[in-house]
Amino acid sequence: MSLHAETPVAGARTGVWLVGARGSVATTVVAGCAAVAAGLVAPTGLVTETEAFARAGLPPLPSLVFGGHDVVTTPLPKRAEELAGQGVLPHWLPDAVCTELAAADERIRPGGPVPGDERDCETLIKSFARDIREFARETGAARVVVVNVATTEPVADEEVLPASTKYAAAALQAGCGYVNFTPSVGMHHPVLADAALSSALPYTGRDGKTGQTLLRAVLAPMFHQRALEVRAWSGTNLLGGGDGAALADPAAAAAKNAGKERVLADNLGTAPEGRVHIDDVPALGDWKTAWDHVAFDGFLGTRMVLQTIWQGCDSALAAPLVLDLARLVARAHELGLSGPRPELGFYFKDPDGRSAAALAEQYAALLGFAERLARVPAEVRR
Secondary structure, three states, rough: OOEEEEOOOOEEEEEEEEEEEEHEEEEHHHHHHHHHHOOOOOOOHHHOOOHHHHHOOOHHHHHHHEEEOOOOOOOOOHHHHHHHHOOOOOOOOOOOOOOHHHHHHHHHEOOOOOOOOOOOOHHHHHHHHHHHHHHHHHHHHEEEEEEEOOOOOOOOOOOOOOOHHHHHHHHHOOOEEEEEEHHHHHHOHHHHHHHHOOOOOEEOOOOOOOOOEEEEEEHHHHHHHOOOOEEEEEEEEEOOHHHHHHHHHHHHHHHHHHHHHHHHHHHHHOOOEEEEEEEEOEEEHOEEEEEEEEEOOOOOOOEEEEEEEEEEEEEHHHHHHHHHHHHHHHHHHHOOOEEEEEHHHEEEEEOOOOOOOOOHHHHOOOOOOOOHHOOOEEEHHH
């Protein structure tokens, strides 16, 4: 079977449908994509813009068009101004990309369910799917990737279909690839298991790895490889904005912490003592501080401690990963690659399938995926 590199069709568009489309992450995604595409800023943080992905046939950033669902009504240009006021976006950026922000805002449709909405689950899913199909038709997008960047939900009751799963079901009905960047259950709900696997669509998730857990995925393998015994690993997150408010709910925090704990257990071979505490600090806005305290034993049982502090802007950390994932899943969909994509575990706290847990191994798998995307069987091309 002959293999060759495939380049995107000139002028082809790729849709990115954001669930939570007027939130901080989504606003940063739209504004950042426009700025990088126009050459106003460097593509810092975009892994897919590095040389390793040059032949992967990914949709170019200028070809991406945005829309989405949200239950809030603050327009994207206004939200971008607010983020610039907090120092999340450069002060000049909202004006520079106001046209792109306004165009994306016009494509945002009301989400749900909201109080007073009497539509049943099936009707709501069909409505969401119709919105996505209309977006594809109106923009001329060859394919659409649905990306969940909405507020974290509490741990799901399997008897009740949460909003994240309704949106995932709509993505399946609309024939779209799917990315769950949140800890919410989304496509992982048992009710969607069979439909997801039989859909011939690629999907990936969950919970983007942007800060504290990214560092844990580097440090935990170090302790394991050096045969140092980790006795306890505790942490604290100070969060503001919508994420901080949502994670003040213990049930939502439990969903968030599950991925953080999995990274340690998978890399160390055992779950150390300790947990992560999440505090809502509204004054921090979109900024977060993560502190870790690692107690470990060295040679002869000598007790030692490592402490780390990570301070960052959540939206600026997340946005380039969302763009990477949208491009990678769109390309996988184009080539007929379906089902969960463990090769994308590099981006997640709780990745699909049998993804390695150490960041270095996950990065190697991602580079291997880039090579695979660059080689297309002739029958797929036809």
